[in-house]
Amino acid sequence: MATTARTSTYALLLRGINVGAHRKVPMADLRTLLTELGHGDVRTYLQSGNAVFTGGTRDEGALAADIGQAVEKHFGFTVDCLVRGAPYLRAVVENCPFPAAELEGRQLHVTYLSERIDPGRLASIDVKSFLPEEFRLGERALYLYAPGGLGRSKLADVLGRPSLTKGVVATTRNWNTAVKLAEMTGGTAR
Template sequence: MKTYIALLRGINVSGQKKIPMAELRELLSKIGLKNVQTYIQSGNVIFQSSENDKEKLELKIHNTIKSHFGFEVPILVLLPQELKQIFNDSPFSEEEKMKSYFMMLYSKANTDLVNEVSKLSYPNEYFEITDKCVYFYCSVGYGKAKCSNNFFERKLKVTATARNYKTMVKLLSLSAELLP
């Protein structure tokens, strides 16, 4: 059994795409995922599976949610060590990191688009784009930022899902508890 982390994009935001976490845990357990846990309402799932193909797991979770709830939800499945690598690769200082956001990319963005977006600059906002993540820090707070997950999705033409520092730390902690 391997431990995985599934990140669901855009659920339970402003009353849109409502998925109760207890119902999601039960649903995912019924399709064969083991030790299913969720963290907060924003679509963070930790589970175990004997399946080695992350894309198959993404599709299985996606199709289950679509058939049960009736809407599409992009799913990103990562191994704990992949999430830890993304977390550790943050370019920010420890103080900045605690106020930063990790926008995990579902696919690698086109290099030309990355270069184009990397030239953009906004006061009090700093970001770095890698193959797997946009690291983002805004000294005045995410709610006042020009850049957002949607901004980077539009500019890079990829699907992404954002998590803050605290959520990343908790996901790493919860997934470590399930590791053999």
């Protein structure tokens, strides 16, 4: 009797590519690279380093390391990579501590984290001085409400300081992208 290998759907989040003239990763090339690594049903979303693919059930960290090495070899520079499965992406959307349905996508952001961070790292932030901007820490995710958008957010600047994310890969997406990645992996519908 033949056994069928189990496959899972993942999202790949690349950090800091296609911003300005440096660190260009064309999405067509990224799709080809992921396919050459043996992943199936490879799709990309936007130009900011979001891809969805299927593959055997594997450790997300190992997948991210393998893809990171392949990206460096192919494109000639190091890129931080996060890989997350559909259940995690669904949980990020479902556990949003802000009223996402009432907000514009540009007002709400998720910073995906490679590991859970100690809330004590963020304790020094004087949250009242940034109102109406707010943040909440989730499970390997940080939610940011920035009513003026990320580009104008003073709180985002503080949260992005290396001292707060030392040793952790962190990459941010707006809410529309967070929801779309969950949808593309089969994690949730809008």
